[in-house]
Amino acid sequence: MVIARRGVLVLALCGATLSGSRSTAAQSPVSGFGRAPTAEELRAIDIEVTPDGKGLAPGSSSASAGKSVYTRRCETCHGPTGKEGPQDVLVGGQGSLATSTPQKTVGSYWPYATTLWDYIRRAMPFEHPGTLTADEVYGATAYVLYMNGVVGENDVLDQTTLPKVRMPNRNGFTSDPRPDVPLKKK
């Protein structure tokens, strides 16, 4: 293990010498702890999807094809139309965020479609996370977006089209301005 690490170190130093750009003083390993992960190990855990679509798995589906996934795997907790619960309401609420009874749903609140794909793949169904195939994740994602009027019934979502889906509340988020209270006297 240590020998392997030294090998990596030597290569890194050679690279730095050749390129002459990297600061080896700040970047050299200190302890020798740790080992390089195998490609297989990384594939097993490297699951996040960013808004640009990096991390999306190959596969595709549409709302019409994904309806059966929703019915089988999602409906018990989220209701036949995504509005009934008993768990998180997924559909509706657009135009409600500035009222006294805001409804934060995928359609009214979520800024990125990639987040929905990531979360379904990562954590859903609640009692059996990680059991959906990539096509099923695309299908459930498409169906929830379709129920919210965000995509058409036969729009195909895949690695290329999903990141391009424009969510209604895409521009609804601001950065943290605190401390905001008490108000500063001008």
Add this chain to the structure above:
Amino acid sequence: MHNRSRRRFLGLGAAWSAVLVACRPKTAAPVAEPRALGAAVSSYGSRSPHEKSARFFNQNTKVPLEEASSRTPLHDTYGIITPSSLHFERHHSGVPVIDPATHTLTIHGLVDRPLVFTVDELRRMPSVSRIYFLECSGNSGSEWRGGSTDSDVQRVHGLTSCSEWTGVPVAALLRECGIQPSATWLLAEGADAGKHARSIPIQKAMDDALVAYAQNGEPIRPEQGYPLRLFLPGWEGNTNVKWLRRLKALDQPAMTREETSKYTDLMPDGTARQFTFDMEPKSIITRPSGGDTVAKGAHQITGIAWSGRGTIARVEVTTDGGATWNTAELQSPVLPRAHTRFRWSWTWSGDEAVIASRCTDDTGYTQPRLAELIQVRGMNSQYHNNGIQAWKVAADGKITNGNRA
């Protein structure tokens, strides 16, 4: 027997002990000697059967208990350290069972050398121990909409706890991997069923973040992330990812569900604040508090104060609904990003009263009134309520939530 162990505890020398014994009142009734042997030594301690203090969680809810929270009984904790067994919980997919012999932490992404660390390796690396509070951003959230008159300090504010955490600075681990200049965010992900994930600005990771493996002198308990958790001093609870399995350096936030659809603060105009990480200065009177009944006469008002941005500089207590404020005594140690214990002596006259505390930290920020927060943020923001908590004392001594008064 009892007196001898007490003197040992106080650390008094033999001479002083003799003086104290000589001065002891002669009128005290003799204490009966115990006639039966007590329990033998044991391998793992437990509390007195007379003590029943427990975490509170709502069992009559549609929310599955695997993604629920349980709250620390703040009204009967002392000092600044929360017993690990009473530390609040918030899980998103239950407490996983993890074998430390096989669990690993992987650091990858925009690094020169992706590395896998075993738990044993992390325990052998140079470590630090620090006392820090941990508060859920949803703590005190009930009060945005007026709360409930009969709620108590545990139900309203019990999603904060304070422990000594031991672990390895994340900065050291990132240096080990050779973090690249293009890395601006770090995705932290747990090994729980739902793979809870949050994006953390790289500055925080390089500043004071820890990969913690111990809490209050023992390995972190399963509910708190055994065997590894991320610890981000002063930052909202859910960013302190439990059961930590990987850190990935990215050039953007991943925009996970927990940093978009949840843990974002909805404002009156319908926009929402995102990445509101630090928990602002806050204090609460823990005793006496909602649900207690006080008698006329002398009382010690006590509570805790903390700031996610620094160190508590001052705590003030009012017993007249905010007309006058008195500087409370702070119990040392007063530590940055840790609970600070405060005390104020009060003689209750028997008239109706409203008692409350407010704190100021070393940035000069003073804890606002809840009404001031609502004036700016409205009533829908759900998270990050650090407003003053008022307790109303009725003429019969019964104390209720005074935030609605």
